[in-house]
Amino acid sequence: MDFQVKYYGTRGSIPVPGRDFEIFGGNTTSVLVMDKDTVIIIDAGTGIRNIGADLIKWGLAGKKDFTVHILFTHSHWDHIQGFPFFVPAYFPNIHFHIYGATKLIPRKPELQQPAENIKTDRWDIKKTLSFQQCFQYFPVRIDQMSAHFTYHEVTPGSPLTIDHIKVDTLHLNHPNESIGYRFFLTNGSFTFCSDTEPSPESNENIIRFADKSNIFAYDSQYLPEEYENGKKGWGHSTYMVGAEISRRASIKEYHLIHHDPAHNDKFLIDLQEKASLEFPASTVIREGMEFSF
Numbered sequence: 001m002d003f004q005v006k007y008y009g010t011r012g013s014i015p016v017p018g019r020d021f022e023i024f025g026g027n028t029t030s031v032l033v034m035d036k037d038t039v040i041i042i043d044a045g046t047g048i049r050n051i052g053a054d055l056i057k058w059g060l061a062g063k064k065d066f067t068v069h070i071l072f073t074h075s076h077w078d079h080i081q082g083f084p085f086f087v088p089a090y091f092p093n094i095h096f097h098i099y100g101a102t103k104l105i106p107r108k109p110e111l112q113q114p115a116e117n118i119k120t121d122r123w124d125i126k127k128t129l130s131f132q133q134c135f136q137y138f139p140v141r142i143d144q145m146s147a148h149f150t151y152h153e154v155t156p157g158s159p160l161t162i163d164h165i166k167v168d169t170l171h172l173n174h175p176n177e178s179i180g181y182r183f184f185l186t187n188g189s190f191t192f193c194s195d196t197e198p199s200p201e202s203n204e205n206i207i208r209f210a211d212k213s214n215i216f217a218y219d220s221q222y223l224p225e226e227y228e229n230g231k232k233g234w235g236h237s238t239y240m241v242g243a244e245i246s247r248r249a250s251i252k253e254y255h256l257i258h259h260d261p262a263h264n265d266k267f268l269i270d271l272q273e274k275a276s277l278e279f280p281a282s283t284v285i286r287e288g289m290e291f292s293f
Contacts (some may be wrong), residue, residue, distance in 0.1 A: 001198065002035075002292040003033075003034070003185045003187065003292060004032075004033070004035070004290060004291070005031065005033050005190055005215060005291045006032045006034075006288070006289070006290045007046040007047075007257070007286075007289050008027060008030045008031065008032060008256055008288070009027035009028045009043075009046055009047020009082070009266060010024060010025055010029070011025070011026055011028045011029070011050065011213065011261060012028065012078055012194075012219075012221050012259050012260060012284065013028075013078055013261050014174055015027055015028050015029070015078075016261045020264035020265055020266075021264060021271075023269070024211075024267065024268045024284070024285060024286045024287060025049035026202075026261075026285075026287075027077070027111065028045030028047060028053060029042075029079050029194060029257070030044055030045075031043065031081060032092065033183060033190065035164075035185055037166070037170050038069070038162060039067070039098075039163060040068075040069045040071060040165075041068065041069070041071070041185075042192055043079040043194070044070060044072070044079065044080050044082050044086065045079050045081060045082050046081060046082040046220070047287065048082040048083065048122075049085045049086060051087045052085075052087040052088070054089045056088065059143060060272045061088045061094060062093070062129075063067075063093070064093055066073055066091075066093060066095070067095045067096075068125055069162050070099065071099045071100075071154075071167075071179075072098070072125055072154075073125075073172075073181070073195060074100075074176065074178040075087055075125065075129075075176075076195070078177070079194075079195075079197055080132060081132070083129055083132070084132065084133055084138050084140065088147065089145045091146060092146040092147065092148075094148070095148040096147055096148065096149050096150070097150050097152060098125055098129075098149060098150070098151050098152065099124070099125070099151075099152045099160065100124065100125025100128070100151075100153070100154055101124075101125070101153070101155070101179060102122060102125075103123045103127070103152050103176060103177070104121070104123075105120055105121045105122075105123055106120055107120065111140075123208075124132065124153060125153075125224050129134075129142055130142045130143075137237060138291065148254070156177070156179050157170065166184040167181055167184070167236075168181070169182075169194070170182070170205060170206070172193060172195060172196035173198075173235070174236075175234075175235045177275060178194065178195040178235075180194075180209060180292045182209060182210065186214070186291075187214075187293050188214035189214055190213065190215045190292050191210040191213040191217065192217045192218065193209075193210065193215070193218050193219060194219045194258050195236065196218075196219050197232075197236060197237060198237050198238070198241045199215075203244075203245060204219065206218075207248050207249045208233055208247055208267055209252065210245065211249045212252075213249070213251055213252070214253065214293045215251075215252070215253045215255060215291060215293070216245070216246055216251040216253065216255065217257050217285070218237065218242040218245065218246075218254065218256065218279040219242075219255065219257065220241075220242045220257065220258065220271075221236035221238075221257035221258045221259065222237070222238045222260065223238060223239070223271075223274075224240050226238075229259065236258065239256055239275045239278070239282075240278060241253055242256060242275075242279075243278035243279035243282065244276060244278075247279060247283075251279075253280060253281050253283065253291070254275075254279050254280060254281060254282045255282075255285050256283065257285050258270055259284075266278040268275045268284050271284050272284040286288045
């Protein structure tokens with residue numbers, strides 16, 4: 001089987017239903033990556049519910065000792081909120097390897113005192129997912145799910161190895177940080193950089209990180225004029241920045257992801273035309289799109 005990427009959620013911030021969002025979809029970020037027998041999911045936004053349905057339909061979730069790897073870019077709600085509804089997590093035959101960064105959060109960030117005196121809370125991906133399913137928010141605790149879970153800490157800048165796949169990681173410029181991932185295969189590579197704000201340093205880092213990728217998926221949430229008029233500091237980028245990175249990094253295909261919930265189908269169809277003028281091999285990603293190489 002060729003390396004395959006399928007987008008199940010392409011929205012940022014919050015899922016959006018309705019007739020104005022039927023073409024590009026309304027689910028938040030979740031992407032399925034498959035190569036040979038390796039199954040990797042990037043983020044667990046609301047799109048992961050449909051990944052679970054497909055894994056069951058394809059018969060994969062029913063296999064004995066089936067393994068799935070879930071890589072989290074970060075733990076903001078639009079990237080984790082689908083996890084409680086991911087049905088394979090309730091299958092006892094499945095082993096999940098879950099990857100995410102650990103954050104040390106100051107208890108009183110406004111407190112003006114030497115850094116060594118500030119007390120912090122340690123939040124790893126297990127603690128974050130568990131809190132999302134405490135009884136105030138959801139009827140099933142994460143320790144009541146039947147699958148087996150192994151948690152792995154990701155340090156941005158340090159590589160991972162998942163079966164036969166080498167995965168590089170990159171710190172991205174986002175509130176409370178985010179992680180970019182690049183997957184290396186025999187025939188090329190796939191780079192995923194969601195939730196990142198442009199800056200000269202960050203852009204240069206991404207150009208080096210994504211250099212000559214077959215597919216470059218990049219946070220393209222805003223138009224340049226939206227970004228300049230009130231969106232600076234919100235942790236997201238524009239299609240113009242994505243196109244410039246793609247040119248300088250000799251990208252083969254640039255995928256625009258993390259669509260703003262205010263951007264309906266008409267808006268995104270127009271965005272496709274704008275992006276193609278800047279970088280011809282641009283695709284504004286629709287939910288359900290599949291790619292391989």
